[in-house]
Amino acid sequence: MSASVAPDAAAELAPDEPAPPPPVTAPAPTVAKPWHPWRWVISAVALVLLAQFIHGLATNPGWDWPTFAQYITAKSVLSALRVTLELTAWGTALGFLLGTALAIARLSNNPVLRVISWSYIWAFRSIPLIVQLLFWFNIAYLYHTLSIGIPFGPAFFTFEVNGVISGFTAAVIGLALHQAAYSAEIIRAGIISVDAGQLEAAAALGIPRVRQFRTIVVPQAMRSILPNATNEVISLFKGTSIVSVMAIAELFYQVQVIYGRNGRVVPLLMVATAWYIVLTTVLSVAQYYIERHYAKGAQRTPPPSPLQRGWQKLREIAETGSAAPRGATR
Numbered sequence: 001m002s003a004s005v006a007p008d009a010a011a012e013l014a015p016d017e018p019a020p021p022p023p024v025t026a027p028a029p030t031v032a033k034p035w036h037p038w039r040w041v042i043s044a045v046a047l048v049l050l051a052q053f054i055h056g057l058a059t060n061p062g063w064d065w066p067t068f069a070q071y072i073t074a075k076s077v078l079s080a081l082r083v084t085l086e087l088t089a090w091g092t093a094l095g096f097l098l099g100t101a102l103a104i105a106r107l108s109n110n111p112v113l114r115v116i117s118w119s120y121i122w123a124f125r126s127i128p129l130i131v132q133l134l135f136w137f138n139i140a141y142l143y144h145t146l147s148i149g150i151p152f153g154p155a156f157f158t159f160e161v162n163g164v165i166s167g168f169t170a171a172v173i174g175l176a177l178h179q180a181a182y183s184a185e186i187i188r189a190g191i192i193s194v195d196a197g198q199l200e201a202a203a204a205l206g207i208p209r210v211r212q213f214r215t216i217v218v219p220q221a222m223r224s225i226l227p228n229a230t231n232e233v234i235s236l237f238k239g240t241s242i243v244s245v246m247a248i249a250e251l252f253y254q255v256q257v258i259y260g261r262n263g264r265v266v267p268l269l270m271v272a273t274a275w276y277i278v279l280t281t282v283l284s285v286a287q288y289y290i291e292r293h294y295a296k297g298a299q300r301t302p303p304p305s306p307l308q309r310g311w312q313k314l315r316e317i318a319e320t321g322s323a324a325p326r327g328a329t330r
Contacts, residue, residue, distance in 0.1 A: 117184070
């Protein structure tokens, strides 16, 4: 039999002992913030230089802001801006379409396609853009007529080159072919960045190749393709100024014509600069939101966009104002 002791008896048997002291919690250490005096000095110098630059923009009469305001929305400038946008759109669309085909050919198992694709990329990346544009602009010196028919056989259609390839068409061809060489390498790099094990798993599950490319390769490759592709589009947009050597009335050419008449070089160059900055900013904002769309696979909850953060801040201010007690002063 086991003997049990009542709680009162156990308390009588135990001698009177003082209660243990409460545990002493050490205060959290205070972390001293590092002092960076040179950071503040550099920031102050940068702010002073920025203030001087802004002051010069506002007070220097050489900038001639009235002339800038007169021509920034002039009809001739807006018409030339539309030509620049058309050149950029056509060059981007055709260039990336051909670049996708070249990238797929470069990655194919067909040695003939690989050699042709590599040779094209090598040639068009080696030749300056202005040389390509002038070549296509003067293509009629080499070929007076072009024919469509059976190779080394009869021709079904024959037409004059000068009647078909205008200056604008020659510029689009030159920009698109030049852009295709660079976009092909960007697309190829994005495709090979996708883990090959995912494609092997998809093939083991019986997923067709077209569906593998559309649902597995493209969404992941776009995260690598988009930043570089946007840089190429912005470079092409600014590179359309080279087309001015072909006497095409794009933005930079039109600005040159205007300041050639009135001699206001600086304000007219600022007109072109302002439009280039505005449209480049629009492309950068579009890039940001497209990247957020394709980042859904990598991030379950993408960080809020600047617009979403702004609306959230406004809602917090509104909720704080409505929750304040009546008669309270702030």
